[in-house]
Amino acid sequence: MAKDFIQVLALGDNEQEVFNKKLRSNKVLAKLATLSRTDDCEVAVESCGMSHYWRRECEKLGYQTVALPPRFVKAYLQGEKNDANDARAIAEAALRPNCQTVRLKSIEQQDLALIVNQREGFVQTITQFSNRLYQMLQGVDEELDKRLAAKAERNEDSRRLMSLPGIGPITAKAPSV
Template structure:
């Protein structure tokens, strides 16, 4: 029988496939190795067959490979597959659940990322990790020195200036033991600088700026308030073609910016935001909204008046999130 739909459970070295025909009868169920699964799939099914996978590590790569060969690939978020898992969880049941989930008429799918999107995403991931390493060492130094009454301004530049002064000041109450520890931490921070973290972050910032200047979508996104090269390229890398969403609220929901619901019996109860999707992109968007909120009081346009009033009546974090999901955010600068 002709296979019309195949669910694939991806793993590092083992791939489980589950295929059904037009009558929804299982006609192919097999576990394949990484080196052989693609060739086995090409031999068993014909172009035009629907292939479903969970949106996990490596899924976008395999989706592009299958699309090149004429297959209709659908990626599904893991939380939408879980309700269809029967009995115990294993690879075979997961593949069957994927095959079942992708057949639902109202199922939501994840758009396949292009290589360019993944390049941009890699830049953002590496940049974020480098900044976290530098920030973690600075926070460790601040936390320990605060117990001795030594406090530096928030910027890392000020901390770099303050530490040599603390080490040279013999009257600040530091013991000889802690001075040795602080000197070691200072050398650790200098070591991070010598490794070129600052230089690497600047190089990645230049790559982001080039991408933001050359990508037409990123250029249009930068016309919005609070959106610069970093946020614009992060949206391009994570969202891609926004036509996959029916409206802006659906996109906001995919980023975890809409409230959770716990409604029953006709009574609607809204909670905090869901925080689904990419946490880094959501963080960048909220920081962009906070920058708009910080300067809104000095402006007299409709958006500024609205968000300023909202910040006065509600918490400023609520106002920042509301600004991100509001249609007014598309007003030009």
């Protein structure tokens, strides 16, 4: 489902194309409202974030709706990938018995899923940032330790103190600071 245009494919009896045209997204619902249909007429879409919106709108018009996972639709794609071929693949997949479908989400469910995904991304970003910050601080700490060790090695009092067990460059340099 594109943002500006949507390919609308309508099948009639014997699965023959009745309508197959790319429409501006703001014209889709008006066109669907004019199509003649039976009670068991179904709108099939490929599942994506926007598919829930379109399903809810189509159901307001009295259509039954179904969303199919992209991996299931891909198996029915013939020819190069374009909107018309994608629409045909969705229709083919939807006609299969026992086809996999995606449950329709309410606006509230979509909002909750968005918040959960945002939070997971935020936690991941914080973790990555914390790891980088820790690595940077560890590098600074190691560099300062090297400087202190070099200074301690050049100082007679510090060398004598470091000869005692448990005394290192940091402790050995402390009295002279």
